[in-house]
Amino acid sequence: MALLDSIDRRGFLKALGSAGAVGALAPEQLLADGGQAAPAWQNWSGNQSANPANLVFASSEAALRETVQNSTGTLRAFGGSHSFSGVVPTDDTLISLEPLAGLRHQDGNLFTWGGGTRLAMASSQAWNMGHSFTNEPDINLQSLAGAIATSTHGTGTGLQSLSGQVEGLTLMLPSGESLRLTSDDGDHFLAACCSIGALGIVTDITFRHEPAYRLKEHTWTLPLREAMDFVEREKDNFRHIEFFAFPLGEQAIVKTMEITDDPQDSPPREDDNELLEMVSKLAMHAGWLTPTLQKLVTLFVEDNTYTAPSHKVFANRRTVRFNEMEYTVPAEDGIACLEEVCDTIRNQDINVFFPIEFRYVAADDRLLSMYHERAGASLSIHQYFEQDHQPLFSAVEPILRRYAGRPHWGKLHSLGHAELAELYPAFERFQAVRRELDPQGKMLNEHLGKLFV
Numbered sequence: 001m002a003l004l005d006s007i008d009r010r011g012f013l014k015a016l017g018s019a020g021a022v023g024a025l026a027p028e029q030l031l032a033d034g035g036q037a038a039p040a041w042q043n044w045s046g047n048q049s050a051n052p053a054n055l056v057f058a059s060s061e062a063a064l065r066e067t068v069q070n071s072t073g074t075l076r077a078f079g080g081s082h083s084f085s086g087v088v089p090t091d092d093t094l095i096s097l098e099p100l101a102g103l104r105h106q107d108g109n110l111f112t113w114g115g116g117t118r119l120a121m122a123s124s125q126a127w128n129m130g131h132s133f134t135n136e137p138d139i140n141l142q143s144l145a146g147a148i149a150t151s152t153h154g155t156g157t158g159l160q161s162l163s164g165q166v167e168g169l170t171l172m173l174p175s176g177e178s179l180r181l182t183s184d185d186g187d188h189f190l191a192a193c194c195s196i197g198a199l200g201i202v203t204d205i206t207f208r209h210e211p212a213y214r215l216k217e218h219t220w221t222l223p224l225r226e227a228m229d230f231v232e233r234e235k236d237n238f239r240h241i242e243f244f245a246f247p248l249g250e251q252a253i254v255k256t257m258e259i260t261d262d263p264q265d266s267p268p269r270e271d272d273n274e275l276l277e278m279v280s281k282l283a284m285h286a287g288w289l290t291p292t293l294q295k296l297v298t299l300f301v302e303d304n305t306y307t308a309p310s311h312k313v314f315a316n317r318r319t320v321r322f323n324e325m326e327y328t329v330p331a332e333d334g335i336a337c338l339e340e341v342c343d344t345i346r347n348q349d350i351n352v353f354f355p356i357e358f359r360y361v362a363a364d365d366r367l368l369s370m371y372h373e374r375a376g377a378s379l380s381i382h383q384y385f386e387q388d389h390q391p392l393f394s395a396v397e398p399i400l401r402r403y404a405g406r407p408h409w410g411k412l413h414s415l416g417h418a419e420l421a422e423l424y425p426a427f428e429r430f431q432a433v434r435r436e437l438d439p440q441g442k443m444l445n446e447h448l449g450k451l452f453v
């Protein structure tokens, strides 16, 4: 470490990365989009796109209702477009509620937000009003309606996903009628809290917030085996705990977050995106280097703490695009499942630089939640967006399925109706609500058709 301490470690890795990346790029890869026109809508990673006949940014509730009632064919909403699966695209009508974003109402710790409000805006405004979300995912560019549509989650064995934090919501049905739903409405409410946008358009959501709190994040590296043992042993001793596993380098980055009364903000975190992009490109073109790069990167991650208001600590800036598959397995089987996934990646010599993110989420009662009546460990498998993700995802998906894993609705998976009905105990209860609220299947695009019909 003495040598490493004496040089600019990030500069060294950047130089290595840029040498490999630039050297490996063919000239046509430097030309943007090969001259093709950009689609009207595209998701974050660029693996989903659409050119809908009717792309609407609803400017009022009345205009939204008119669009919904007059629409023909399939009707879909989009929020932050951060899903990897085909949950958004349609060639017919695609609606954004972004112009209707903002806080609608506050009553104590109950905050009602427009469905198109981004989590970043809501969590920062809630903070200014003395409140925090109970838990948040690791980025905050999702819309609130889009996030609850897929049970978007953070980490912490005692903490539920965003869908579990919902106290009420308003749903505009495909008929144009609006329903206000709370827990008094039984399955209608439990279905609407995680609906993959299959029931109608969510126009506002009431969240139960907490008094504002500050967090202290601690990140450090450990050999992979030690990280697995640490996280399994300590999972109930931290409010938030997770780790990023690098199977080929047999290393891990561990992260915990705890509430603190330390009033002093840390300086902003160092941004590693440029470095990550370069190393990802290098690993893609020179797979034989990937195990070494994974070992090196953990050498370059220093033991670090970061203290700030909760919403600032939860949110990371992710600009290096990837595609992702995520399954949630029973919490007690999480580490064993991860071990098998890592073994498979090593044994099949699969070239993947991006780490596997491992998190815990508490059980809830939302009908289609990945945590429905089952506390879960989620394994998020990433592949750099320019690299073919099929070899990786098809090698690990059978393992995740063998552990009774439930796929994250916003991420890539290959399951259809029959398999999902077995994995989600309340699947048929959800289907009953869906058939009642959308009898003509107006909300079903191609992807949702495969899930539900």
Ligand SMILES: Cc1cc2nc3c(=O)[nH]c(=O)nc-3n(C[C@H](O)[C@H](O)[C@H](O)COP(=O)(O)OP(=O)(O)OC[C@H]3O[C@@H](n4cnc5c(N)ncnc54)[C@H](O)[C@@H]3O)c2cc1C
Pocket (backbone or CB within 6 Å): 044, 045, 076, 077, 078, 079, 080, 081, 082, 083, 084, 087, 088, 097, 115, 116, 136, 137, 138, 139, 141, 142, 143, 144, 145, 146, 147, 148, 149, 150, 151, 152, 153, 154, 196, 197, 198, 200, 201, 202, 203, 318, 408, 409, 410, 411
């Ligand atoms: C970089 C990155 C980091 C991520 N981190 C996490 C994480 O930490 N934890 C996690 O669980 N997931 C994570 N995700 C996944 C992401 O949170 C989910 O896919 C989420 O659904 C995206 O929200 P969105 O607003 O972008 O929704 P979109 O992707 O735009 O839409 C998602 C679904 O919501 C529906 N929808 C959107 N708005 C409405 C509405 N008003 N009414 C009804 N339905 C609507 C859409 O039709 C679609 O079915 C991440 C994704 C990325 C790209």
